[in-house]
Amino acid sequence: MAMEPFLSIFQTFIFPGFLFFIGLAFFFEWLDRKFYADMQSRVGPLYTGPRGILQPIADFIKLMIKEDLTPKYADKKIFNSVPVIMCALMLTAITLMPVMGNAGIISFSGDIVLAITAMTFFCILVFLAGFSSVSRYSAIGAERAVLQLLGFEIPLMLSIVGVCIASGSVEIAGIVSWQGSNLWNIAGPQLLGFIIFLVAAQAELERIPFDIPEAEQEIVAGWVTEYSGRKLAIIRLSRNLELVFISALAVALYLGGPYGPLVAGAEAFLLPLYFVLKMFLVLAVLVTVRAVFARVRIDQMVSFAWRYLIPLSLLQILITVLWRAL
Amino acid sequence: MSGSVNSGYERLFDIPIGPQHPALKEPALITLKVEGEHVVGVGLDVSYNHRGIEKAAEYRTYVQNLYLIERICGICNVAHTLTFTQCVEGVQLKDAPERAKMLRVLVEELARIHSHLLWLGVAAHEIGFDTFFMYIWLDREVSLDLMEAFTGNRITSAYNIIGGVRRDLTPEITAKIRKGMDRLEERAKFYRKIVETEKTVISRTQSIGILPPEDAIRLSAVGPTLRASGIKIDARADDPYAAHASVPFNVITCDGCDSFSRILVRIDEIVESINIIRYCLEHLPSGPIINRLPRRVPAGEFISRVEAPRGELMHYLRSDGSDKPYRYKVKTPTISNLPSLVHMLSSKGRYVVNIADVPVILASIDPCFSCTARLEKNIGTYGKS
Amino acid sequence: MSIIWEAYRQLFRPKSTEKYPFGNREEVSLPDGFRGKMILNRESCIGCTLCEKDCPSGAIVIIVDAKGKRPTFFLDRCMFCGQCQESCPKKCISYSKEFENAAYDRKSLEVR
Known part of the structure; x- marks a missing residue:
């Protein structure tokens, strides 16, 4: 019993806690860049570490030691606190992810709501970051981020609702264990929901075709324009954490969590391995989407979401309810 | 809103x-x-970015000016030197040999291909389609490598000189160009297919930047911008210079009047340029490639125009009998x-x-x-x- | 979406990026007509100074030595247009394929 507090500290901070996820965030950035480059017949990061694997860490350290500027007329309290809150939010939400078994480090009834809230709050923070910068590009980026939120938030939630109905639980642990004893969600009627989830996730992550709030060719860097140095490093880290978080959520909700063919005795090793491998699969899909589309316009994005995504996600819920009833 | x-x-x-x-x-x-x-x-x-090139041209000899004029624009350097040499030859009432004229057309079209590919890549980048951008610029290397092999440099080719061209075509380079053209034609068709089928590209470019034909004429648009509004104006066809009079080609137009049709016009022009290059390689007349002209140019004035990749390019030269121009004026397509x-x-x-x-x-x-x-x-x- | 097959095909192809200068510095291939650092054949030069007159960027300076007037090329000003080769009546200027011409001092950028 004396080991209990040490174990929980170890779990929170080392594995599968903050350190693991931050490491994974850097690794995901590298994987994202490398895979994207491969598709474009480029080499991507190459020289820092073996095949450039340390490049995201090098970028992070470089940004940390760079000059940190705050615009003169910025709302300094909000401007300075947004990166920290963003990172803290993502680290909190990520502890819900069931890497080691049914449940994450934190697990309670209704924790899926917390996961959704974290994603919405992320958008609100983006808005605050853009508006507190008092820059024209940032203001337009913030405005676009909120408009985009109106588009993707509802389909994202509805697709998760479908999962909850299918597995009869509003707890990530419940959904994962349901998938452990039944089919994975993706194999059932949730396939449509999975696709909607990924499309909405692409918008949540602000990646092409939905990188509208920071469209480089239009508004420089959108809401991130005025950030530099340490704050930019933290923002980049929290966005990578968000990428990890959304891939992990997709795995937990649709791809059966950490379960796979198990060998007795090696569970503690195999479960996280399966979980991370499945996350790579989700990332591969996300990167492919990023590579094969052009950026759409904000009005096109919102009308696409309301015309196709929302009706489809309602249809998906209907199918799930009927499927449950049968 | x-x-x-x-x-x-x-x-x-x-x-x-x-x-x-x-x-x-x-x-x-x-x-x-x-x-x-x-x-x-x-x-x-x-x-x-005012560089005072026109004034600088008045202090340099015609031979030196060739390289100054070439540096007005890196991408359309061939068009600029071609216009300049035509001006100097025109004032002297002399002409380049037939073979040189055909070679000028060949290099001009090679430069047009690389300029249009560059533009296509930039257009893909502006709508956030970076994968397409990378592929296009990778294929642009094919045309740049051909330029390098033929003229000695990738961009500033220094190929057209007063009285003719600098280098003759060798059989190895002919074979290289033929091979490169086959590759580029295949890729241009692939790009056309992508542009026509990719929904996000269409939604971002169709009905965007509409320029009706009457406005295009009224505002004196030139080049592919004008031709995408359905107006058949091309200096190569309307006022044939170099060997263009003897090279058959189609003036590409499109009736869309929007950014999407400007993409299509440029892709089709790449294909058309490939055909012109193939025709030039087959029908290259024999003879000298340079007609040596005196360094001093008699007094007179001359206007020369060339269809640069971006549109009609016009140069005006006034000479006073010395070895330096009295006045040189450049009108680039962008200003139109x-x-x-x-x-x-x-x-x-x-x-x-x-x-x-x-x-x-x-x-x-x-x-x-x-x-x-x-x-x-x-x-x-x-x-x- | 129509580009997706091309994108997946690229995953299994060799990458197009040239790893210059870290990987393939020795194997960079240049075509025969490339204009790199110039070579002056001092024996056949007759000291006519035409190259100096025609150089558009003032990269050629005539220096008189024991043999008479001979050009010196300053590579830091040269823009590799090839006019000196064109102007030379004895064709004693040629171009090598040497293109890595960066140096720490201007002295090493002189070609005699």
């Missing part, structure tokens, strides 16, 4: 695009007055297209321009601001003046 609401706040504000901006590859300032996402006013200032650009960026009635459309429209005229900056110029409905 449109329609003003009396909220007491100033709803309009300025977005500067430039002089330094990711959408621009050269310095220019486009001031957009926006209401939310909609552009309600536009001002344009292109005079950030600027009024059309402002026209396309201004919202009128049902035609609304979004901030997101601005880079697309801007790229669609293939602007080259540094070639253009010869005068203090402010045009548009709004901006500092």
Whole structure:
């Protein structure tokens, strides 16, 4: 019993806690860049570490030691606190992810709501970051981020609702264990929901075709324009954490969590391995989407979401309810 | 979002695009007055890169000027040297040999291919389609390698010289060019297929930057911008220079009048240029490649025009009998297209321009601001003046 | 979406990026007509100074030595247009394929 507090500290901070996820965030950035480059017949990061694997860490350290500027007329309290809150939010939400078994480090009834809230709050923070910068590009980026939120938030939630109905639980642990004893969600009627989830996730992550709030060719860097140095490093880290978080959520909700063919005795090793491998699969899909589309316009994005995504996600819920009833 | 609401706040504000901006590859300032996402006013200032080339040309001999004029624009360097050499030859009432004329057409079309591929890549980049951009620029290397093998340099080729051309075609290079053309033709067709089938590309470019034919004529648009409005004007066909009179080709037009048809026109022009190059390789006349001309040029004046990749390029030369020009004037295609650009960026009635459309429209005229900056110029409905 | 097969095909192809200068510095191939650092054949030069007159960037300076007037090329000003080769009546200027011409001092950028 004396080991209990040490174990929980170890779990929170080392594995599968903050350190693991931050490491994974850097690794995901590298994987994202490398895979994207491969598709474009480029080499991507190459020289820092073996095949450039340390490049995201090098970028992070470089940004940390760079000059940190705050615009003169910025709302300094909000401007300075947004990166920290963003990172803290993502680290909190990520502890819900069931890497080691049914449940994450934190697990309670209704924790899926917390996961959704974290994603919405992320958008609100983006808005605050853009508006507190008092820059024209940032203001337009913030405005676009909120408009985009109106588009993707509802389909994202509805697709998760479908999962909850299918597995009869509003707890990530419940959904994962349901998938452990039944089919994975993706194999059932949730396939449509999975696709909607990924499309909405692409918008949540602000990646092409939905990188509208920071469209480089239009508004420089959108809401991130005025950030530099340490704050930019933290923002980049929290966005990578968000990428990890959304891939992990997709795995937990649709791809059966950490379960796979198990060998007795090696569970503690195999479960996280399966979980991370499945996350790579989700990332591969996300990167492919990023590579094969052009950026759409904000009005096109919102009308696409309301015309196709929302009706489809309602249809998906209907199918799930009927499927449950049968 | 449109329609003003009396909220007491100033709803309009300025977005500067430039002089330094990711959408621009050269310095220019486009001031957009926006209401939310909609552009309600536009001002344009292109005079950030005045280099005084015309004045500098008056202090250099004709031989030295060749290389100065070549550096007006890196991408259309072949068109600039061709226009300059035609001016100098024209004042002397001499002509380049037939073989040299054909070789000039060949290199000009090679440069057109690389310019259009560069533009296509930039257009893909402006709508955030980076994968397409990478593929196009990878294939542009094919044309650049051919330029390097044939003329000795990738961009500033120094190929056209007064009285003829510098290098003759060797059998190895002919074989290389043929092989490269086959590759480029295959790729150009692939690009056309992508552009026509990719929904996001279509939605970002179709009905964006509309320039009706009557406005295109009124605002004196040139080049692919004009031809995408369905007007068949091309200096190669209307006023054949070099060997263009003997080379058959089609003037590509498209009736769409929008950014999408400008993409299609340029892709089709790549294919057309490939055919011209193939024709030149087959029908190359024999003979000398240079007709040595004296260094001193008799007094006189001459205007020469060439269809550069971006549109009609015009040079004016006035000589006073010395070995230096008395006056040299350059009119690049971009300056002719600027009024059309402002026209396309201004919202009128049902035609609304979004901030997101601005880079697309801007790229669609293939602007080259540094070639253009010869005068203090402010045009548009709004901006500092 | 139509580009997706091309994108997946690229995953299994060799990458197009040239790893210059870290990987393939020795194997960079240049075509025969490339204009790199110039070579002056001092024996056949007759000291006519035409190259100096025609150089558009003033990269050629005539220096008189024991043999008479001979050009010196300053590579830091040269823009490799090839006019001196064109102007030379004895064709004693040629171009090598040497293109890595960066140096720490201007002295090493002189070609005699």
